[in-house]
C-alpha cells in the first residue's frame with residue numbers, strides 16, 4: 001500500500017500495482033517525497049531547452065556521487081551537445097540504414113531521432129577495473145547507481161529525462177565509434193531537456209506495492225528442519 005494519492009492497477013499477469021495521481025508526480029520540494037514520486041518523460045516528449053553549463057555541472061557532480069566499492073570509478077560519461085549531437089545523430093542514421101538496407105530512407109531512424117531532437121544526451125559507460133577483491137558485478141551496480149543519480153538529479157532540477165538503451169547500446173560499431181575499450185559497455189543513453197508543451201499530460205506507470213517485493217527474514221527453526 002502507499003499513503004500517496006493513487007489508483008490500484010492490475011498488471012498483465014494479474015499482479016496488483018499502483019499509479020500515483022499525476023499531480024503528485026515529481027514532487028520536488030522534499031527529497032524523500034521526490035524519490036517516491038519521481039517519473040521519467042519518454043524521449044519523444046523531450047525538447048529544448050536543456051541544462052546550461054552550470055546545471056550540467058551539477059547533474060554530472062551528482063552522477064559521480066554514488067556508492068563505489070574501492071573508489072574504482074568504474075564508469076565514465078560521453079556528452080552529446082550541439083554540433084556533436086547532430087553529428088552523432090547523422091552517424092547513427094547511417095549506421096542503422098547500412099544494417100537495414102530495405103528501409104525507406106525518409107523514415108525516422110529509431111533512437112537517432114531522439115539524439116537529434118533532445119538537447120542533451122549523455123552516454124553512460126560501464127568501465128570496469130581489474131581488482132583482486134571487487135568483482136565486475138559490484139562495478140556494474142555502481143554504474144547503474146551513477147545512471148540513476150544522473151537521471152534523478154536532472155529530474156529534480158526540473159528537467160524531463162529518460163534513461164534508454166535502444167539498439168545503439170548493443171551495437172559493436174557504435175561502441176567502436178565512441179572509442180570504447182574491449183572491457184567497456186554502454187550502460188545507456190540519458191536524454192535530458194524539457195517536456196514538450198504538446199506532450200500528453202504526465203501520468204504514472206504501474207509500480208509494484210513494495211510489500212509484494214519484500215519479505216521479512218525469519219531464521220529457520222533448525223530443529224524442526226532437520227531430518228529425524
Ligand SMILES: Cc1cc2nc3c(=O)[nH]c(=O)nc-3n(C[C@H](O)[C@H](O)[C@H](O)COP(=O)(O)O)c2cc1C
Pocket residue numbers: 038039040041042162163164165166187188205
Ligand atoms: C538500462 C535501462 C535501459 C532502458 N532502455 C529503455 C529503452 O531503450 N526504451 C524505453 O522505452 N525504455 C527504456 N528503459 C526504461 C525507462 O528508462 C524507464 O523505466 C521508463 O521510461 C519509466 O521510467 P520511470 O520509472 O523513471 O518513470 C530503460 C531502463 C533501463 C534501466
